[in-house]
Amino acid sequence: MPQPGPGRPHPRRPPVSPCMEEETDPMNEQGNIVEVDLEGKRIAFQTGMMARQAHGAASARIGDTVVFAAVTASRTPREGIDFFPLLVEYREKFYAAGRFPGGFFKREARPTEKEILTARATDRPIRALFPEGYRNDVQIVSTLLCADGEREADVLSINAASTALALSEIPFLGPVGAVRIGFIDGRYVLYPTHAESERSIISLLYVGTRDLPLMIEGSGREAPEDILAGAMEFAHPYVQRLIDAQLELRRLAGLPEKVLELPQAEPALLPQLRQRYQTAVREAVLIPAKRSREEALSRLHQKIADELMGEKPDVPAEGISQGFEALLKETVRSLMLDEGRRLDGRGFDELRPISAAVGILPRTHGSSLFTRGETQALATVTLGTVSDAQLMDALSGGPDEKRFMLHYNFPPYSVGEVGRIGPTGRREIGHGALAERSLQPLMPDDYAYTVRVVSEIMESNGSTSMASVCAGSLALMDAGVPLARNVAGISIGLVTAGDRY
Structure with a gap:
């Protein structure tokens, strides 16, 4: 009888997966489970079995690939910061594939590039859905527990993290749903396998809320624009069904509908700053050179702080900074939407030299x-x-x-x-x-x-x-590398105010 080894299951175990028995499924023995069938691909969300001291915990599964996510948050906001302290980690365990880590030390060490890229892909769509001004530390840890080698696990990491947040009482304006789309032989394919991806002209990771797209990421082999746009339209109904499944899991867990108390949208000092300093801010942001513009804005910020604190010493410095940042964003948005000018005065279609x-x-x-x-x-x-x-x-x-x-x-x-x-x-x-x-x-x-x-x-x-x-x-x-064609890259952004953009 051959001995078990790397990539070879134990002879007493079925060859399906190194962590799943054929007779019983331990992932179904307890907890709450919601399954959704998407084009014959069954996605299962589960909670209540593991990490019950976390503020929210859930697993997402497709085939025999399982990603578990747990989320925790600090009880109080972090003082003296002007950013949201969110930390997202993703780790792949070698036992998930029935293998030992390579090298002298037989345990996982620092994250690989793939783990870092998956953590970033999990972070981007989720970070945008926390309330403005929320300053509590939040940590999301996603772990690949089981891998069948058929599909990438990044989509499961996003869905599991969203589910864990939906199950928690952390203020999260989700859930979100994530799918991967391919285009093979003239048709769109949901959650393509690695073998299918080799024949696909696009690989699109699409994340959205119930109503709107939130993040797209991927690559293509010179895919036409209509195929890329069609992939987004194809993906969104499945995103909505994934969101419904996450909300159903919260209901099955016996949790009430989440009610969010959103903080005040506008800093208290903004009306006063707008009346006194809007013209000065506008003049500063229209300076073309980056360093000169930043220095002018820094001097203006200090001038505003000195004048306001001189008039009223109990004005908090943090409130002044929040008001100044809000006025700066408002001014830049007005320049774009009202005058068709960018930060340094250029038009939308003007390139730098x-x-x-x-x-x-x-x-x-x-x-x-x-x-x-x-x-x-x-x-x-x-x-x-x-x-x-x-x-x-x-x-x-x-x-x-x-x-x-x-x-x-x-x-x-x-x-x-x-x-x-x-x-x-x-x-x-x-x-x-x-x-x-x-x-x-x-x-x-x-x-x-x-x-x-x-x-x-x-x-x-x-x-x-x-x-x-x-x-x-x-x-x-x-270097003489025979590229099929030369390549250029450009970045774009979208600025909105209500129905205007």
């Missing part, structure tokens, strides 16, 4: 310098052999190596600041992955070399990830 150069470093295989206004990226390309490929654990399936990679570095000097330079930050990993997805589809399928692109951000005044795409495309051409 662009320049580019290639071959600027003598010994690299390829190099380029791309500058757009006050944003600048230096890109290099290194060509290697097959042995230089990046090996990956692939606990939830998919490729086990990567032969095209793009690494993004954002040093403090790029924004004129002093800062600690340590391990690669989560933002750097996220921006690098975004630029990598933009360039990789145009690499030749049969290219014999391993390719590493590195983007060093020299200056930053917006959209450094898209500058990395442009610089990376130039550097690849400089």
